[in-house]
Amino acid sequence: MSAAAERAALENEALLDATVDAVVIINHRGHIETFNRSAERLFGYRAEEVLGRNVNILMTPRDQANHDAYIARYLATGIPHIVGIGREVEARRKDGSVFPVELAVGRIRNTEPPRFVGYMHDITLRRTSVAALQRERDRAQQYLDVAGVMLLALDVQGRVSLLNPRGCTVLGRMEAELLGRDWCEAVVPEDDREIARKILTHLAELPPGASCTCEYRIRSAQGEPRLIAWNCIALRDPENLITGLLCSGEDVTERRRVELEAQRSQQRAMHVSRLATMGEMAAGIAHELNQPLAAITNFAQASHRLLGVALPDIEEVREALRQIAAQAIRAGEIIRRLRNLVRDRATERELTDVNELIQEMLTLTQADARLHGVRLSLDLPSGLPRLELDRIQIQQVLLNLVRNAIEAMEGTAGVRPEIVIRTTLPADGGLEISVSDNGPGVNPEIGERMFDPFCTTKESGTGLGLAISRTIVQAHRGRLGYRAVHPHGACFYVRLPFGSEDSNR
Ligand SMILES: Nc1ncnc2c1ncn2[C@@H]1O[C@H](COP(=O)(O)OP(=O)(O)OP(=O)(O)O)[C@@H](O)[C@H]1O
Ligand SMILES: [Mg+2]
Incomplete structure (x- = not known):
């Protein structure tokens, strides 16, 4: 060998050893001629052990059987089976363990009979990470698929x-x-x-x-x-x-529809209950309206009389007319309030002076109470903070409570029936409106059940008054409660929180 050829051979050897891939060169019989360092590391054989042996010792039994036939066919037909094509195959180590490799095979140029070089790259790691990724992907896909x-x-x-x-x-x-x-x-x-x-x-x-x-x-x-x-x-x-x-x-289409329906039917129930309360109060209301109407009639008749004389006293007639106008305005006001109460309407919250709200419904309750021989008095200290609430709804609650009190005291002999509507600022927060009576008090057998819908002790009661009232108060983030009055009587109270955020102030 010339010096140049020797140097080239050495360089080739160094190059082969430095190659990361396993490099195996075989002759046309499939016998190993070159086995580089990486091949030694990968397969666990030393080069001396494999040189001259059939390359199929590096294969699994399945490939072993076919390999000689591949080479023979290539030699006979020139049609490559795996030559020139990179592919993933199974390889076998000296200890028999099998692992995946990427294999590229090429024919070495100008060799006759041909010699072949195979490059092999261990892809175990790549395989496992691809499999892990695939598993992750499948799992994520499953999550997406089963998600409700x-x-x-x-x-x-x-x-x-x-x-x-x-x-x-x-x-x-x-x-x-x-x-x-x-x-x-x-x-x-x-x-x-x-x-x-x-x-x-x-x-x-x-x-x-x-x-x-x-x-x-x-x-x-x-x-x-x-x-x-x-x-x-x-x-x-x-x-x-x-x-x-x-x-x-x-x-949430269905859920919202059901919620809206529930809200609507609740509103309908409140409306119906309001109408019922008004019905019960009708006599009182009629009486209340009768007063201004009777006054108007009186003043009109008086005017007529005053004008019938030769020299009518115009001042007196003017005063009578002023009274007529004032009474008509009063009657109109009663009707306006009634209409407000029975109107079917969406809830409207506004900053409200609770005492004023109570005064406003007094025209109606006072008449009802008087008609039943009940004294109705107020205890409304001034300077209370205003609350954000639905005026009509809270009035409805109080009307229910006053109605219940009047009904409770019907037929009670001995004491003079009395109702007190009171506003206070209790020490533990919020504002309290209470309606107390000196009737028999709530039958202890009923207890908390009185707040349940349809719980009634009255022949013609619906048992909805307190249930609806409680719903209204709760919608205001408040509480409707009961305490007995000593020695006898009932006290229903509405606790309302201050402000819209802080209910404990
Ligand atoms: N002030 C009160 N004193 C004694 N018992 C009361 C008083 N208020 C309510 N109750 C009891 O609670 C029950 C339920 O009251 P609620 O207002 O819910 O229905 P109701 O008054 O029976 O029927 P409706 O309100 O339809 O007329 C009453 O039947 C009564 O037994
Ligand atoms: Mg009632």
Whole structure:
């Protein structure tokens, strides 16, 4: 061998040894001629052990049987089977263990009979990480598939990048139909688009990881709008920049409909109960109206008489007319209040002076009480804070309580029936309005059940008065309670919190 050839051979050897891949060179019979360092490490053989042996010792029994045939066919036909093609195959170590390798085989140029070189790269690690990734992906996919809520991912432009099966069911569409499309334009009705589009800007203002909730409608393929309650978080890249939006959505169409229906029927019940209370008070109200009407009649007759004389006293007539106008205004006022009370209306909260509210309903209750021989007195200290409440509803509660008190004292002999409406600021917070009577008190056998709907001890009672009153008070974040009065009597009280946030002040 010339010096140059020797140097080239040495260089080749060094190169082979430095190669990370296992390199194996075989002749046309399949016998190993070269086995580099990496091959030694990979297969657990020393080169001396394998040189001259059939390369199939590096293969699994299945490949072993075929390998000689591959080479023979290549030699006969020139058609490569694995030559020139990279592929993943199973290899076998000296200790018999099998592992995956990526194999590339090439024919060494200008060799006759041909010699072949094989490069092998252990891909165990790659295989396991791919499998782990695959498992993760499958699991994530399963979560998406079984999720009972809609899961939706959008990119920063608001285009759909994911919609799970539940989402597809709600929308009546396939995920593929929506992928890449503008979510709002595709499914959100125009009125709700602003809410939907604002989520991203809103999330951008929140600290990373924070979520936000909102409700907006989407339109299904059948054109039916569904109300969805959304919970959204921003998706971020490693630099914390927002890359999109992940939202879970729950179809709350039915729930909202039922809630609305319940609210409506509650309102209807309140209205009916108000009408019933008014019915019970009708005699008192009629009496109350009768007074100004009788006065008007009297003053009118007097005027007529005054004008019948030769020189009428104009001043007296003027005074009578003034009285007529005043009484008519009073009658009108009673009717206005009545109308207010029986009107079917949505709740309206306003800052209210509770004492004024009580005074206002007095025209009605006073007449009712007087008619039943009950003394009604007020104990309303001034300077109470105003409360945010629905005037008519609270008046309805108090009317119910006064009605109950009047009814409780009917037929009680001995004591003079009396009702006191009182406002106080109890030490443990809030404002209290109480209605106490000196009747027999609530039958202890009934106890707390009196607040249940349809619990009544009266022949023609509905048993709804207290139940509805309690609902109204609770809607004001307050409490309707009862305490017995010593030596006998009942006291119902309404506790209302101050302010809209703090109920313990
Ligand atoms: N001031 C009171 N004194 C004694 N018992 C009372 C008093 N207020 C209520 N009760 C008892 O509580 C029950 C329930 O009252 P609630 O107002 O809910 O229904 P009701 O008055 O029986 O029927 P409705 O209000 O439809 O006329 C009454 O039947 C009565 O037994
Ligand atoms: Mg009642």
